Amino acid sequence: xxxxxxxxxxxxxxxxxxxxxxxxxxxxxxxxxxxxxxxxxxxxxxxxxxxxxxxxxxxxxxxxxxxxxxxxxxxxxxxxxxxxxxxxxxxxxxxxxxxxxxxxxxxxxxxxx
Amino acid sequence: xxxxxxxxxxxxxxxxxxxxxxxxxxxxxxxxxxxxxxxxxxxxxxxxxxxxxxxxxxxxxxxxxxxxxxxxxxxxxxxxxxxxxxxxxxxxxxxxxxxxxxxxxxxxxxxxxxxx
Numbered sequence: 001x002x003x004x005x006x007x008x009x010x011x012x013x014x015x016x017x018x019x020x021x022x023x024x025x026x027x028x029x030x031x032x033x034x035x036x037x038x039x040x041x042x043x044x045x046x047x048x049x050x051x052x053x054x055x056x057x058x059x060x061x062x063x064x065x066x067x068x069x070x071x072x073x074x075x076x077x078x079x080x081x082x083x084x085x086x087x088x089x090x091x092x093x094x095x096x097x098x099x100x101x102x103x104x105x106x107x108x109x110x111x112x113x
Numbered sequence: 114x115x116x117x118x119x120x121x122x123x124x125x126x127x128x129x130x131x132x133x134x135x136x137x138x139x140x141x142x143x144x145x146x147x148x149x150x151x152x153x154x155x156x157x158x159x160x161x162x163x164x165x166x167x168x169x170x171x172x173x174x175x176x177x178x179x180x181x182x183x184x185x186x187x188x189x190x191x192x193x194x195x196x197x198x199x200x201x202x203x204x205x206x207x208x209x210x211x212x213x214x215x216x217x218x219x220x221x222x223x224x225x226x227x228x229x
Contacts, residue, residue, distance in 0.1 A: 004156075033217075035216070040221070040222075042205075042220050042221050042222050043203075043219050045218065046216075047216075048216055058216055090156075092157075103159075104156050104157040105156060106156040107156065
């Protein structure tokens with residue numbers, strides 16, 4: 001069984017640029033969630049996708065957007081990058097939408113200069 | 114809105130000592146509760162979870178947690194820690210709002226160091 005994978009591992013961008021992060025769900029999982037983990041903090045919920053639609057969203061501005069594809073893989077897009085966007089971005093997949101267990105990937109470390 | 118508070122940000126113990134990490138949550142309805150662990154250089158892994166039933170749940174590697182509804186608490190325990198338990202521990206809650214996914218709400222984490 002393949003776990004959740006994310007790419008790239010690390011990324012460096014400058015303020016104002018745009019970035020796309022990618023995630024492949026664990027086999028059989030149809031729901032994907034994205035989290036932002038700042039240094040020394042717990043992960044914060046960005047949004048969740050189910051059946052290619054955004055199913056829920058945390059307290060993040062619209063410049064954070066996402067996509068889910070028919071194979072359940074997902075992208076997180078961030079426009080107009082700010083210095084505070086520097087963080088570890090985590091993708092998590094789950095068997096179904098709702099409040100069940102989520103399986104996390106290794107994350108993408110984004111640095112904004 | 115849901116929130117999670119972890120009482121200890123840094124804990125240092127000697128091997129074989131007993132461990133208890135505190136976690137309190139704030140949410141008005143039904144919740145699922147989780148403890149995740151992040152070992153150095155590894156991704157978040159589930160230690161244990163509570164959905165319903167017996168409030169004392171057992172997880173991997175000898176960990177257990179007790180859900181006390183009246184105290185909105187879900188403390189993590191282990192009777193005898195090992196050096197390999199050195200990691201970051203996160204308490205998380207996921208509530209049922211009925212209006213779409215709220216995602217997991219995490220505490221700030223507890224950095225546990227076990228000294229040999």
